[in-house]
Amino acid sequence: MDAIQTNSLTRRFGDITAVESLDLTVREGEIYGFLGPNGAGKSTTINMLLGFTPPSTGSGTVLGYDIESESLAVRQSIGVLPEDFGMYNRLTARKHVQFAIDAKGASNDPDELLARVGLTEAADRKAGGFSTGMKQRVALAMALVGEPDLIVLDEPTSGIDPNGAREMREIIREENARGATVFFSSHIMEQVEAVCDRVGIMRGGELVAEDSIDALKSQFDADSRLVLTVDAVPDGVREAVAALSGVTDVRVEGVEIVASLSESSRKATVINAVEDAGCTVEDISSEEPSLEDLFAAFTTGDRPTRGRRDGSTEVVDA
Amino acid sequence: MSGAHDTSRAESGRRYTNWIAIARKDFADAARAKMLWALTALLILLVAGVSAIPYLLHSDGPAPEFADAVGFLFQPIGMLVPIIGLIVGYQAIVKERESGSIRFLLGLPFTRLDVVLGKVAGRAGVVALPTVIGFLVGSVVIAALYDGFVVSDYLGLLAFSLIMGLVYVAIAVGVSASVNSRAKAVAGVLGIFVVFDFLWSFVPSVIYWVFEREVPLFTGEPVPAWYLLVERLSPGQALSVIALDLIDFVGSEDVDMTTAGRIAGDVPFYLETWGAWVIVLAWIVVPLVIGYYRFERAIIS
Incomplete structure (x- = not known):
């Protein structure tokens, strides 16, 4: 059985379609990254899974329970770290966790859960004074109550420091090792890369890609780019390069020849072809796609026309 | 999956009591x-302060007794408790929607009915506890100042105050469940209070005027039975009728505010006191049903 399954799940708000005919499958035991920019339909999807928002059409199950008719059973068996939640400012961290324990009829020790998320010290403090990171930790402790079969984390690392994010990933791995499925939504790809087995990428309410990060990367590697700066661009050079095998696209921008390559090993062939056409190559740079580019490629529609501007651009002197 | 069966079993055991956690x-x-x-x-x-006023104001004539103190307390309680109930209740659910803590609440295995029932119970407790403490302290003062302490009448006034508190908490929680912003909740409870507790007394008069071209207040004649029924639809009016069941007021027989004294002809069945109890119960149940109906359909996003 799948942990989450949706069939043509759709939600419209007036004229706007927030989620369009979504077929999502999260397998039992995996860590699934649910990616997409803000407004892509991630939260609406999660709101439908939790029974916060009824679907316009379509259906879905969570751990085999129907998301509409069996929402109580869904929420009894899962743990949720919601997005944009507010705390009960006058209640302590321990009271929050105890409330989740009471709600589920679980037998956890609240102090044990607070220790796991690193809040032992703050257990008796009122949540009103907590930083965003501490609030996220309380919410995570609440999500862990009752050893749920599925943990839904909606943007769990927003407002949390890198150290906190790392600790959260550790807990996610521990829970997964215990046998829990983890469904992790984020708008930042780097945060899910380290921990997720598979990712689904949402864009404009639709699932536009779903695979392991490695598979998505290798699919995208087809478009690593080679940029040659030359003294002048003679006629025919574009056609000559375009004719080479392994070259998917060639553009000329001023004195730059930009070739998109399906295999990075074709770089030398391209350089030779350009020199054979009578150019003097003055500078060579090659740009491998970053995770950010990969994400942008799936969520903005255009394959990036400019490479990354971070330090990993490889520059070779001619 | 075996977990599925475990879960549904656990649920059926707790489903009826889960609102208690809220x-x-x-x-x-x-x-x-x-x-x-x-x-x-x-x-x-x-309770302790206002009930002392008849004793403090007394100068000549017979000393005021317990019944005078209780009679003197009745009015201020009837004015204050509704306001307290509305203030305590109106934020109950809508504040959680505005702050986002509702995401915790509804991410946990609670139904929206659990939320409405739990909130009414919790907020009614917030009104009830100070009321009981006030009456406890008040009993010492009243017993010290006045003769003839009647425990049943004192408990009757306490019960009346608690029921009144519950009615207005239920109205406010019903409004709180129905709307998506605190501003609307304020407008809702204020509107209900003004219409049903202040303006309502004009409603039967206006209807009477439409048919008879005169206002019964000025003619001083007994009014038709429907007139009292309409008047009694107000929560405040219905509550003051059931107060006669709970407390033995001094001189209530003389003034004859009772139904038989005000209407022309025999008292129809719906104007018997139990009719007022039904109206009071309706003022608890109906706002909550409407609130639940709207909350159940609300999109939490």
Whole structure:
């Protein structure tokens, strides 16, 4: 059985379609990254899974329970770290966790859960004074109550420091090792890369890609780019390069020849072809796609026309 | 999957009592607020303080007795408790929607009915506890100042105050469940209070005027039965009718505010006191049903 399954799940708000005919499958035991920019339909999807928002059409199950008719059973068996939640400012961290324990009829020790998320010290403090990171930790402790079969984390690392994010990933791995499925939504790809087995990428309410990060990367590697700066661009050079095998696209921008390559090993062939056409190559740079580019490629529609501007651009002197 | 069966079994055992967890949490949350202490102080001041006024004002004639004190307390309680109930209740659910803590609440295995019931119970507790404390302290003062303490009448006045508190808490929680912003909740409870507790007395008069071209107040004649029924649809009016069941007021027989004294002809069945109990019950149930109906369909996003 799948942990989450949706069939043509759709939600419209007036004229706007927030989620369009979504077929999502999260397998039992995996860590699934649910990616997409803000407004892509991630939260609406999660709101439908939790029974916060009824679907316009379509259906879905969570751990085999129907998301509409069996929402109580869904929420009894899962743990949720919601997005944009507010705390009960006058209640302590321990009271929050105890409330989740009471709600589920679980037998956890609240102090044990607070220790796991690193809040032992703050257990008796009122949540009103907590930083965003501490609030996220309380919410995570609440999500862990009752050893749920599925943990839904909606943007769990927003407002949390890198150290906190790392600790959260550790807990996610521990829970997964215990046998829990983890469904992790984020708008930042780097945060899910380290921990997720598979990712689904949402864009404009639709699932536009779903695979392991490695598979998505290798699919995208087809478009690593080679940029040659030359003294002048003679006629025919574009056609000559375009004719080479392994070259998917060639553009000329001023004195730059930009070739998109399906295999990075074709770089030398391209350089030779350009020199054979009578150019003097003055500078060579090659740009491998970053995770950010990969994400942008799936969520903005255009394959990036400019490479990354971070330090990993490889520059070779001619 | 075996877990599925475990879960449904666990649920059926708790489904009917799960709102108690919300009531407990809600009361604990309120108990840490200054509001609960302010209310306790206010109700001690009201019951113990106001009931002393007949004693303090007394100069000549027979000394005021217990029944005078209770009669003197009745009016201020009837004015203050509704306002307290509405203030305590109106934020109950809508504040959680505005702050986002509703995401915790509804991410946990609670139905929206659990939320409405738990909130009414929790907030009713927030009104009830200070009321009981106020009456406890008040009993000492009243017993010390007045002769003829009648325990049943005192408990009757306490019961009346608690029922009144519950009615207005239920109205406010019903409104709170129905709307998506605190501003609307304020407007809702204020509107209901003004219409049904202040303007309502004009409604039967206006209807009467439409048919008879005169206002019964001025003619002083007995009114038709429907007139009293319409008047009694107001929560405040219905509550003051059931007060006659709970408390033996001094001189209530003489003034004859009873139904038989005001209407022309025999008292129809719907104007018997149990009819007022039904109206009071309706003022608890109907706002909650409407609130639940709207909350159940609300999109939490």
